[in-house]
Amino acid sequence: MEQVEGAGKRKAPHVLTVAGSDSGAGAGIQADLKACGALGVYCSSVITAVTAQNTLGVQGVHPVPVDFVEDQLRSVLSDMEVDVVKTGMLPSVDIIKALCDKIKEFHVKALVVDPVMVSTSGDVLAAPAILDVLREELLPMADIVTPNLIEASALLGGQSLETVADMYTAARSIHKLGPRNVIVKGGHLSDSSDAVDVFFDGEQFLELHGQRVKTRNTHGTGCTLASSIAAELAKGSSMPQAVKAAKNFVENALRYSKDIAIGAGPQGPFDHFFKLNDHMDNTSEKRRFDPNDLFLYAVTDSRMNKKWGRSITEAVKSVIEGGATMVQLREKEAETREFVEAARACVEICRPRGVPLLINDRVDVALACGADGVHVGQSDMPAHLARSLLGPAKIIGVSCKTPAQAAAAFAGGADYVGCGGVFPTNTKANNVTVGLDGLRTVCMASELPVVAIGGIGAGNASSVMEIATPTLKGVAVVSAVFDQESIVAETRKLKAVLTSAVVNSAV
Numbered sequence: 457m458e459q460v461e462g463a464g465k466r467k468a469p470h471v472l473t474v475a476g477s478d479s480g481a482g483a484g485i486q487a488d489l490k491a492c493g494a495l496g497v498y499c500s501s502v503i504t505a506v507t508a509q510n511t512l513g514v515q516g517v518h519p520v521p522v523d524f525v526e527d528q529l530r531s532v533l534s535d536m537e538v539d540v541v542k543t544g545m546l547p548s549v550d551i552i553k554a555l556c557d558k559i560k561e562f563h564v565k566a567l568v569v570d571p572v573m574v575s576t577s578g579d580v581l582a583a584p585a586i587l588d589v590l591r592e593e594l595l596p597m598a599d600i601v602t603p604n605l606i607e608a609s610a611l612l613g614g615q616s617l618e619t620v621a622d623m624y625t626a627a628r629s630i631h632k633l634g635p636r637n638v639i640v641k642g643g644h645l646s647d648s649s650d651a652v653d654v655f656f657d658g659e660q661f662l663e664l665h666g667q668r669v670k671t672r673n674t675h676g677t678g679c680t681l682a683s684s685i686a687a688e689l690a691k692g693s694s695m696p697q698a699v700k701a702a703k704n705f706v707e708n709a710l711r712y713s714k715d716i717a718i719g720a721g722p723q724g725p726f727d728h729f730f731k732l733n734d735h736m737d738n739t740s741e742k743r744r745f746d747p748n749d750l751f752l753y754a755v756t757d758s759r760m761n762k763k764w765g766r767s768i769t770e771a772v773k774s775v776i777e778g779g780a781t782m783v784q785l786r787e788k789e790a791e792t793r794e795f796v797e798a799a800r801a802c803v804e805i806c807r808p809r810g811v812p813l814l815i816n817d818r819v820d821v822a823l824a825c826g827a828d829g830v831h832v833g834q835s836d837m838p839a840h841l842a843r844s845l846l847g848p849a850k851i852i853g854v855s856c857k858t859p860a861q862a863a864a865a866f867a868g869g870a871d872y873v874g875c876g877g878v879f880p881t882n883t884k885a886n887n888v889t890v891g892l893d894g895l896r897t898v899c900m901a902s903e904l905p906v907v908a909i910g911g912i913g914a915g916n917a918s919s920v921m922e923i924a925t926p927t928l929k930g931v932a933v934v935s936a937v938f939d940q941e942s943i944v945a946e947t948r949k950l951k952a953v954l955t956s957a958v959v960n961s962a963v
């Protein structure tokens with residue numbers, strides 16, 4: 457937060473959302489308020505319509521008179537220093553025109569336009585009559601516009617969009633309407649196991665890959681993505697950083713919320729406050745750990761970073777950009793002070809992206825930097841002592857090669873087991889290889905989720921995931937992602953292999 461004039465005053469990053477109210481609170485204004493709150497950003501709200509809706513669909517829409525939308529805009533913009541305006545449901549031409557006038561009158565740093573037209577349940581939220589004014593007046597003012605495939609098609613006069621290649625064409629065509637950046641969301645692509653979005657800044661394209669989370673609780677993902685982009689911009693992120701962090705936030709919220717049961721309809725809301733809830737719940741048995749975070753677990757190596765001339769923070773940023781779901785700092789050569797400083801910087805990178813960060817071996821460093829937990833081996837601090845030092849909310853992983861070690865890890869209060877070496881590795885000296893059979897034996901016996909480690913990469917990850925016991929949640933890798941020229945590309949490649957291995961073993 458910026459310091460402002462006057463002793464002790466700080467300027468809060470501020471997003472103003474101009475959108476419709478959703479009585480079920482999954483989408484609209486309510487989603488925007490929650491997303492910004494979860495991301496540490498103040499959010500004011502101008503309501504353009506009140507909708508009656510729940511998990512079954514939209515039962516009614518009551519637009520707010522344009523004069524009163526103007527009054528709300530004036531109240532907020534004349535008094536509060538808004539960094540970013542984010543728009544959602546804009547039900548009429550007059551409301552869009554009034555909004556454009558007010559944006560011109562008052563200074564805002566950025567405008568994020570979510571061109572809401574149809575709800576996730578298929579109900580119409582803005583008449584096609586708004587399309588012209590949206591295209592001609594609002595989009596040229598936007599820093600980013602975030603259509604899904606249906607909205608992108610509507611903006612382009614009904615053009616059919618069915619493939620990732622079509623998304624590239626659509627992003628380019630929408631960019632020509634005037635917004636500085638475009639992200640076309642591929643959530644509606646029928647045959648994709650990945651959640652692919654295409655970002656275009658007028659010069660370069662970026663394909664953003666995420667893991668498609670299987671859940672009914674997807675109501676409000678569009679609003680949340682756009683308001684999270686706005687929140688990240690308000691905090692000072694660049695546009696590509698904001699878009700990636702927002703996508704990560706949505707993916708993590710969906711993963712955390714996939715089993716939440718709210719309402720009887722086909723589309724439920726999700727929990728934006730997943731981090732807060734876990735954190736507050738630190739007196740109960742529930743921990744801030746989601747076993748699905750083990751899916752692509754990246755373990756750093758200082759020698760590899762040195763070899764490729766990159767800092768640990770660059771390496772961690774890249775591996776998350778490539779899709780890593782959890783990170784461990786395994787810095788065997790670092791001095792304590794250097795390690796704590798690097799770990800603190802990595803916490804700052806991982807936390808807003810919703811990626812847990814664990815420290816290898818060093819409980820003291822984990823405590824000092826506020827990491828999410830530790831990974832310990834059979835000759836490191838025993839799990840029960842690490843647990844008593846770290847408390848119930850932190851994540852503890854234990855390396856195990858046998859069912860007896862996995863049972864002891866469970867008894868000691870660990871959260872997961874790291875089992876290996878599955879294959880021979882050059883990364884860890886004198887490591888005993890347990891093979892796929894050893895991994896299977898530990899997975900069958902373990903009460904805890906298991907992540908496989910040792911010699912794993914894109915070429916053999918499918919054979920690991922094919923073990924397909926319910927406890928095996930993913931792979932931990934070092935050289936496959938960090939001893940590479942492009943960490944991002946190799947991480948993406950591995951993630952694609954893991955995702956298709958999981959999809960294939962599910963059918």
Ligand SMILES: Cc1ncc(COP(=O)(O)OP(=O)(O)O)c(N)n1
Pocket residue numbers: 753755784786816817831832833834835836853854855873874875876884907909932
């Ligand atoms: C996920 C994961 N699994 C196993 C290990 C190995 O830990 P340990 O046996 O303590 O060996 P070192 O990493 O300390 O050399 C791990 N780090 N991560």
Ligand SMILES: Cc1nc(C(=O)O)sc1CCOP(=O)(O)O
Pocket residue numbers: 755855874875876877878880881882883884887909910911912932933934935936
């Ligand atoms: C840190 C570590 N622990 C192992 C175990 O078997 O417990 S194998 C290993 C090194 C894994 O590196 P790579 O992915 O480059 O093979």
Ligand SMILES: [Mg+2]
Pocket residue numbers: 816817831832833836
């Ligand atoms: Mg160790």
